[in-house]
Amino acid sequence: MTILGSMFGATQTATAADEFKYTDEQFADIQMLRYKVHGFDQLSLRQQTLIYYLQEAALWGRDILFDQNGRYNLRIRHMLETVYTQYEGDRTSADFKAMEVYLKRVWFSSGIHHHYGCEKFEPAFSRQWLRQTLLSMGYKEELSGHPQHISRGPRSHNEQSWDELLEVMFSTTDMMMRVNQRDGDDLVLTSASNYYEPGITQKEAEEFYSQRKPTQDPRPVMMGLNSRLERNEWGLLEENTYRVGGLYSEALEHIVYWLQKAQPYADTPQQERVIRELIQFYQTGDLRCFDRYSILWLKDTESLVDFVNGFTETYGDPLGMKASWESLVNFKDLAATERTTKLSENAQWFEDNSPVDARFKKEECRGISAKVITAAILAGDLYPSTAIGINLPNSDWVRRDFGSKSVTIGNLTDAYNKASHGSGMDKEFVIDEPTRKLIAQYGDLTDDLHTDIHECLGHGSGKLLPGTDPDSLKAHGATIEEARADLFGLYYMADPKLVELGLTPNLEAYKAQYYTYMQNGLLTQLVRIKPGSTIEEAHMRNRALVARWVLARANGEAVQGYNPALKADRHHPAVELIQRKGKTYVRVNDYSLLRTYMGELLAEIQRIKSEGDYQAARQLVETYAVQIDPKLHQEILARYERLHLSPYKGFINPRYEATFDSEGRVTSVRVSYDEGYAEQMLRYSRDYRSL
Numbered sequence: 150m151t152i153l154g155s156m157f158g159a160t161q162t163a164t165a166a167d168e169f170k171y172t173d174e175q176f177a178d179i180q181m182l183r184y185k186v187h188g189f190d191q192l193s194l195r196q197q198t199l200i201y202y203l204q205e206a207a208l209w210g211r212d213i214l215f216d217q218n219g220r221y222n223l224r225i226r227h228m229l230e231t232v233y234t235q236y237e238g239d240r241t242s243a244d245f246k247a248m249e250v251y252l253k254r255v256w257f258s259s260g261i262h263h264h265y266g267c268e269k270f271e272p273a274f275s276r277q278w279l280r281q282t283l284l285s286m287g288y289k290e291e292l293s294g295h296p297q298h299i300s301r302g303p304r305s306h307n308e309q310s311w312d313e314l315l316e317v318m319f320s321t322t323d324m325m326m327r328v329n330q331r332d333g334d335d336l337v338l339t340s341a342s343n344y345y346e347p348g349i350t351q352k353e354a355e356e357f358y359s360q361r362k363p364t365q366d367p368r369p370v371m372m373g374l375n376s377r378l379e380r381n382e383w384g385l386l387e388e389n390t391y392r393v394g395g396l397y398s399e400a401l402e403h404i405v406y407w408l409q410k411a412q413p414y415a416d417t418p419q420q421e422r423v424i425r426e427l428i429q430f431y432q433t434g435d436l437r438c439f440d441r442y443s444i445l446w447l448k449d450t451e452s453l454v455d456f457v458n459g460f461t462e463t464y465g466d467p468l469g470m471k472a473s474w475e476s477l478v479n480f481k482d483l484a485a486t487e488r489t490t491k492l493s494e495n496a497q498w499f500e501d502n503s504p505v506d507a508r509f510k511k512e513e514c515r516g517i518s519a520k521v522i523t524a525a526i527l528a529g530d531l532y533p534s535t536a537i538g539i540n541l542p543n544s545d546w547v548r549r550d551f552g553s554k555s556v557t558i559g560n561l562t563d564a565y566n567k568a569s570h571g572s573g574m575d576k577e578f579v580i581d582e583p584t585r586k587l588i589a590q591y592g593d594l595t596d597d598l599h600t601d602i603h604e605c606l607g608h609g610s611g612k613l614l615p616g617t618d619p620d621s622l623k624a625h626g627a628t629i630e631e632a633r634a635d636l637f638g639l640y641y642m643a644d645p646k647l648v649e650l651g652l653t654p655n656l657e658a659y660k661a662q663y664y665t666y667m668q669n670g671l672l673t674q675l676v677r678i679k680p681g682s683t684i685e686e687a688h689m690r691n692r693a694l695v696a697r698w699v700l701a702r703a704n705g706e707a708v709q710g711y712n713p714a715l716k717a718d719r720h721h722p723a724v725e726l727i728q729r730k731g732k733t734y735v736r737v738n739d740y741s742l743l744r745t746y747m748g749e750l751l752a753e754i755q756r757i758k759s760e761g762d763y764q765a766a767r768q769l770v771e772t773y774a775v776q777i778d779p780k781l782h783q784e785i786l787a788r789y790e791r792l793h794l795s796p797y798k799g800f801i802n803p804r805y806e807a808t809f810d811s812e813g814r815v816t817s818v819r820v821s822y823d824e825g826y827a828e829q830m831l832r833y834s835r836d837y838r839s840l
């Protein structure tokens with residue numbers, strides 16, 4: 150699982166001496182940032198070499214994600230890059246400028262749909278202009294032999310192969326959503342992501358997998374994780390597996406090549422085995438092998454340099470089975486890791502003292518390791534938009550029997566915070582000066598800590614009752630899981646245990662986190678959503694669910710899972726939305742009561758997860774997590790617009806350059822930060838094109 154940052158760090162005074170440029174260009178709804186790889190120069194040459202090879206293995210997976218996100222994406226990217234680099238007409242014309250923005254968005258999302266909202270981009274240039282431009286350039290596609298890229302037979306003679314790409318880009322009826330989660334729709338047929346061959350229905354796909362589900366196996370593989378579901382010549386469904394010699398072979402061969410280079414430089418013998426097993430997995434596509442790799446990987450807590458490289462998260466599949474490719478190379482931030490070590494050493498205490506029903510608690514919390522890391526490269530589904538924390542592996546039985554490895558990415562959080570200084574958000578949305586001061590004082594600290602608890606303890610806590618199918622919450626599973634981890638964090642933020650452990654300075658600090666969480670879930674996260682749309686993304690749904698449930702609870706509504714013995718005082722609610730001069734604010738009147746409510750919801754969410762209560766999950770999500778009051782939405786958007794900020798952020802990677810001796814050994818690795826966004830994307834398309 151990944152955790153995405155709450156989008157606004159707290160406001161604080163910028164440190165003057167830091168000359169590193171954290172912000173870069175802005176386009177559409179995007180602000181590009183840069184992160185600094187603190188401490189790279191202090192690593193040994195051996196470790197730098199390892200990072201160099203692993204970042205090559207990371208960058209070679211880029212095309213996989215583009216193709217997973219939609220079967221025309223690679224062709225569209227190539228076509229537009231050709232126009233962008235070779236166009237000889239007026240580059241200042243409105244059409245060209247609009248095409249440039251569109252291409253930057255395609256790069257950012259690894260495809261033609263929004264990376265967060267999933268809706269298809271609307272080109273602001275004309276189809277006629279693009280067609281004329283392509284014709285006058287004599288643009289011809291070199292179609293590779295991948296059948297999944299080609300959708301039609303022979304064309305009439307004045308029609309170009311790329312005409313169908315224009316149709317895809319400009320159509321207002323086809324491929325409108327990358328991942329469609331709307332209840333009642335056929336989620337597979339109506340999602341444009343490329344995990345199922347066109348024409349395969351949700352019912353067919355679900356039947357295919359439910360027939361294959363090993364009901365008795367206590368250690369089931371994550372079925373469907375690394376394949377595209379296709380129809381064979383007999384009309385029967387079968388999986389086309391991502392592996393060397395299978396689907397995405399060309400990209401995977403490059404990745405394997407660089408992993409083999411990295412292998413002798415592994416930090417520890419354990420890590421050497423991790424890399425070997427991963428190569429084996431890419432070569433065979435065998436999910437048993439993937440589980441073995443995952444276990445080796447989570448047990449490797451000694452290596453200073455670490456990485457994720459593989460088919461990992463399933464947010465892009467409407468059925469939540471198939472994983473998008475991602476990579477992250479990183480190394481340990483030793484000082485900050487002390488913080489998370491304290492949490493994981495006390496994991497059992499947190500488990501025992503949570504407000505969850507004893508039946509759903511783990512008797513023995515083990516294997517939770519946690520560390521703060523410095524990201525060295527982001528790739529695939531972690532680039533440019535990225536997570537600030539990771540908890541892997543995702544396999545339920547591996548987590549149950551072996552635990553998981555949790556990281557928070559310190560240098561990315563730091564970059565977000567540095568970039569948000571003086572953004573004006575707090576001034577506009579926080580209710581009063583004392584609350585702003587509280588946030589300025591404790592916001593960064595508690596935000597980091599909440600992320601740590603979410604990842605180290607939250608996802609790892611609790612257990613399923615025997616016989617509960619881990620997939621029983623289906624499309625709502627991800628939202629419920631994120632809510633569970635968030636609530637675990639929120640509940641403990643206010644606990645004296647954290648003061649005792651030296652993680653928070655006092656019992657005031659958590660209020661900064663509670664206020665910003667409620668404000669974000671009720672108000673400010675709406676800036677990421679277009680008027681008329683609903684909340685779709687799992688982390689956003691989770692935040693809305695938590696904040697709105699707590700608000701309803703505080704205002705005396707008979708919400709699902711509340712403790713009727715504890716009546717809320719609706720005349721003096723613990724938290725409320727108030728109006729001032731036409732502006733809506735969150736007002737918190739009783740922070741400690743807020744904590745009690747969060748504890749109630751945590752207990753209910755854990756019950757839903759442990760029992761696999763689909764109806765209750767659905768009820769919660771549909772009541773609190775999806776719909777938006779259009780009037781409130783309009784107000785928030787208008788207030789936000791006046792600040793001229795971008796709701797989404799992403800990172801330009803640093804660039805690594807190595808020098809070699811006559812035997813091909815790396816003699817030095819240099820990191821630089823001056824590459825532009827378009828420059829980087831074009832370099833990746835040129836140097837790492839595989840599909």
Ligand code: ZN
Nearest residue numbers: 150151152634
């Ligand atoms: Zn999470």
